Amino acid sequence: MVNKVAIIGMGLIGGSLGLALQQKKLAEMVIGIPRRPETIDEALNIKAIIKGTLNVAEGVREADLIFICTPISLIIPKLKEIIPHVKKGAIITDVGSTKEQIVAEAEKIVPSGIYFIGGHPMAGKEKSGVAQSEASLFYKKPYVLIKTKKTNGKAFNTLKKIISNIGGNVMEMDAKSHDLAVASISHLPIVVAASLVNAVVDMGDVKEKAKKLASTGFGDTTRIASGDPKLGLDIFRTNAESVLSVLEKFKKEIDIFQKALQEQDEVQIVNKLSDAKKFRDSIYS
Amino acid sequence: MVNKVAIIGMGLIGGSLGLALQQKKLAEMVIGIPRRPETIDEALNIKAIIKGTLNVAEGVREADLIFICTPISLIIPKLKEIIPHVKKGAIITDVGSTKEQIVAEAEKIVPSGIYFIGGHPMAGKEKSGVAQSEASLFYKKPYVLIKTKKTNGKAFNTLKKIISNIGGNVMEMDAKSHDLAVASISHLPIVVAASLVNAVVDMGDVKEKAKKLASTGFGDTTRIASGDPKLGLDIFRTNAESVLSVLEKFKKEIDIFQKALQEQDEVQIVNKLSDAKKFRDSIYS
Numbered sequence: 332m333v334n335k336v337a338i339i340g341m342g343l344i345g346g347s348l349g350l351a352l353q354q355k356k357l358a359e360m361v362i363g364i365p366r367r368p369e370t371i372d373e374a375l376n377i378k379a380i381i382k383g384t385l386n387v388a389e390g391v392r393e394a395d396l397i398f399i400c401t402p403i404s405l406i407i408p409k410l411k412e413i414i415p416h417v418k419k420g421a422i423i424t425d426v427g428s429t430k431e432q433i434v435a436e437a438e439k440i441v442p443s444g445i446y447f448i449g450g451h452p453m454a455g456k457e458k459s460g461v462a463q464s465e466a467s468l469f470y471k472k473p474y475v476l477i478k479t480k481k482t483n484g485k486a487f488n489t490l491k492k493i494i495s496n497i498g499g500n501v502m503e504m505d506a507k508s509h510d511l512a513v514a515s516i517s518h519l520p521i522v523v524a525a526s527l528v529n530a531v532v533d534m535g536d537v538k539e540k541a542k543k544l545a546s547t548g549f550g551d552t553t554r555i556a557s558g559d560p561k562l563g564l565d566i567f568r569t570n571a572e573s574v575l576s577v578l579e580k581f582k583k584e585i586d587i588f589q590k591a592l593q594e595q596d597e598v599q600i601v602n603k604l605s606d607a608k609k610f611r612d613s614i615y616s
Numbered sequence: 617m618v619n620k621v622a623i624i625g626m627g628l629i630g631g632s633l634g635l636a637l638q639q640k641k642l643a644e645m646v647i648g649i650p651r652r653p654e655t656i657d658e659a660l661n662i663k664a665i666i667k668g669t670l671n672v673a674e675g676v677r678e679a680d681l682i683f684i685c686t687p688i689s690l691i692i693p694k695l696k697e698i699i700p701h702v703k704k705g706a707i708i709t710d711v712g713s714t715k716e717q718i719v720a721e722a723e724k725i726v727p728s729g730i731y732f733i734g735g736h737p738m739a740g741k742e743k744s745g746v747a748q749s750e751a752s753l754f755y756k757k758p759y760v761l762i763k764t765k766k767t768n769g770k771a772f773n774t775l776k777k778i779i780s781n782i783g784g785n786v787m788e789m790d791a792k793s794h795d796l797a798v799a800s801i802s803h804l805p806i807v808v809a810a811s812l813v814n815a816v817v818d819m820g821d822v823k824e825k826a827k828k829l830a831s832t833g834f835g836d837t838t839r840i841a842s843g844d845p846k847l848g849l850d851i852f853r854t855n856a857e858s859v860l861s862v863l864e865k866f867k868k869e870i871d872i873f874q875k876a877l878q879e880q881d882e883v884q885i886v887n888k889l890s891d892a893k894k895f896r897d898s899i900y901s
Binding site for chain 2: 453455472473475502504508509511512513515516517519520521522523524525526527528529530531532533534536537540541542543544545546547548549550551552553554555556557558560561563564567568571574575577578580581582583584585588589592593595597600601603604605606607608610611612613614615
């Protein structure tokens, strides 16, 4: 469907995109542009890419479609770096998990005739790294593409078709709604899980007892508190406003529960537990 | 080690105790006393018990050891019901997940010469019911036994040996420390998970988008919000004070994070995420 795809950043997502694009015969050439030379060999070994280079300018030259798959904090710097070398008509997209700041900045930088479309695949695995790549990583998973007033319709549709072809369930969204939605289901839970763990640390004598008694329930609830703090910081740098907005709603819910506990308002306790169960079961059943 | 064991309440815990006691040859007779007649057949089928009856008085007669494995709200009522029929020297224990109220009330009720020891096995499975029973359910899992000023040392040691023999990792604790510890790692997480889900429900337009994007991260963090609201209510009825005390610490942690987000205090954000990761990894590694 396109001639040449360049992938900047070869981790789990970048590698899986390379595999999926080749498996579905969507690109003649897939070139990988990682940060470290060893990653080129790893990516070539698992056939995630056809060629690799550390030279970004060379890698993106003549590319029809460029995926920026770096950590959030490097997306705009990489975009600035490649723009002078990108051909007219090229589509550039990213896979960052926050979108409002990135898309706004990208649209300021990208010259006319080159098309930036923000993206966010809701796909992942416990382990990261290019060696973990799977062509089926995006299969039936939501893949958000951001539409703005400036979005070029033709470029958007081209990217949308490619994502659908690798199995992604494309969801068109505006950046603000996306950032609020992921704040509620992905970023606020990091704050909450970390605070739950830190509350146990604050418990003095009881801390060690709690640690010994902690089992799968606490393990599940706090799993994302074991994520990389640097990735967390990237998220909280670029999506603080949405997280703070959802945090207000969360604190309101906590206060309602606290009051119900203080007053032993059993009707309210059961209502809140039942409402939560009902909505969660409607997602995961 | 004992002649006759009676188990009141035949769910996952009651059934697994029956299986484990027989497998380890710790009792000559294991009699099950469920609420519904069908459960007797189920328990007999999987050999969790040797005999079953719906008649509590008959079931506990001549028992050396009695496990009360009902929901929390029925533990004290069942204890009152059986006391007139229990022989001198018998040991009575329960498996409720809160202990301070239960142990205090039980010690008021139980006459001298009969020994009550509060217990709490930290063992469970996704599914409940006697059919799920496993002799190995308690293997290497913490099993709390509560020691008070009134606890009879000999009775305590007898029960401790039996629990050790079925594989449980016996932890001696006072009731207050137990209730605070489980409030922090088990009961507060229910409040937090339910409030996270309810915060998404409060999000108006964004709610449906969030629902579509929700994946394994949100699923894990909120898993316990899908528990039975009635079991939750039992917990919050009998352990509200401890939950409220840990909730204060949690709210303090949430406020620190909120301030750090508002001020974009990156050092504080990374510190809080790193502290949480470090402690959680020390539990689950």
